[in-house]
Amino acid sequence: MDIRRYGVADYRRHIGLVLQEPFLFFGTIAENIAYGRPDATRAEIVAAARAAHAHEFILRLPPGYDSMVGERGRGLSGGERQRISIARALLIDPRILILDEATSSVDTETEKEIQKALDNLVQGRTTIAIAHRLSTLRRADRLVVMDRGRVVEIGPHDELMAKQGSYWRLYEAQARRVEDDGSGGDDVQLPAPGHAAHPAGQ
Numbered sequence: 001m002d003i004r005r006y007g008v009a010d011y012r013r014h015i016g017l018v019l020q021e022p023f024l025f026f027g028t029i030a031e032n033i034a035y036g037r038p039d040a041t042r043a044e045i046v047a048a049a050r051a052a053h054a055h056e057f058i059l060r061l062p063p064g065y066d067s068m069v070g071e072r073g074r075g076l077s078g079g080e081r082q083r084i085s086i087a088r089a090l091l092i093d094p095r096i097l098i099l100d101e102a103t104s105s106v107d108t109e110t111e112k113e114i115q116k117a118l119d120n121l122v123q124g125r126t127t128i129a130i131a132h133r134l135s136t137l138r139r140a141d142r143l144v145v146m147d148r149g150r151v152v153e154i155g156p157h158d159e160l161m162a163k164q165g166s167y168w169r170l171y172e173a174q175a176r177r178v179e180d181d182g183s184g185g186d187d188v189q190l191p192a193p194g195h196a197a198h199p200a201g202q
Contacts, residue, residue: 016094018121020101022085024073029058030065032084036092044091052087052117054080079110086117097122099129134171143167 003011016036024032033048034040040048045065049055057080061067073081082102089097102118103111131137138157145153145160145167152166160167 013092014095016089016092016097016121018082018085018089018097018099018102018118022073022081024069024071024076024081024084026071027069028063028066029061029069029084032069033065033087033091035088040091045087048087048091049084051090051120052083053113054083054087054117057083077110079114082110082114083117086114086121090121095125097125097127099127099131101131102129103133134167134174145170 013036025035030042030045031038033045037044042065046055049058049065058065058067069075069084073084076084086102099118099122103114129137129140137143141156143153143155143157143160144151147166153160153163155163161171
């Protein structure tokens with residue numbers, strides 16, 4: 001359906017975003033979580049933070065949910081900012097979720113915590129995941145491979161691997177780099193089928 005038939009507010013309220021660099025503004029943690037739903041109750045904010053695996057670190061801050069956050073999340077680690085962003089998306093309960101390199105700028109241990117939060121976030125909604133780490137997309141039901149701004153392949157992981165085309169070359173190249181680095185691989189995956197994913201080409 002052509003979304004131009006709808007008012008901007010009518011479809012934007014059904015879309016949630018978790019970006020590589022989450023946007024946080026000067027204010028309390030509670031206000032940042034409730035950004036998309038300023039009328040949310042404290043209980044709803046806490047429930048979203050729990051699902052985002054953010055509740056524990058928030059309580060470790062002396063004022064808890066009333067802790068002030070600096071512009072762009074100053075004073076919080078990258079993983080903490082990301083989990084607040086996930087809590088914000090959970091609170092608005094969007095029909096469509098867009099994950100844009102949501103775990104690419106954090107260390108491996110933090111990535112595992114964020115992935116647990118994402119497991120809760122993607123349930124029951126259409127998810128569009130954009131990533132360069134192709135192993136994070138293996139369980140998506142539809143992969144759209146782009147190269148220099150053009151769609152070059154569409155299909156599930158196994159089908160694209162069997163074609164031995166652009167996706168296969170990217171996947172094999174990343175696997176070789178992991179072996180050379182001796183890092184043990186990237187085993188973070190989307191938690192269930194039913195999601196579209198967009199691997200960015202090189």
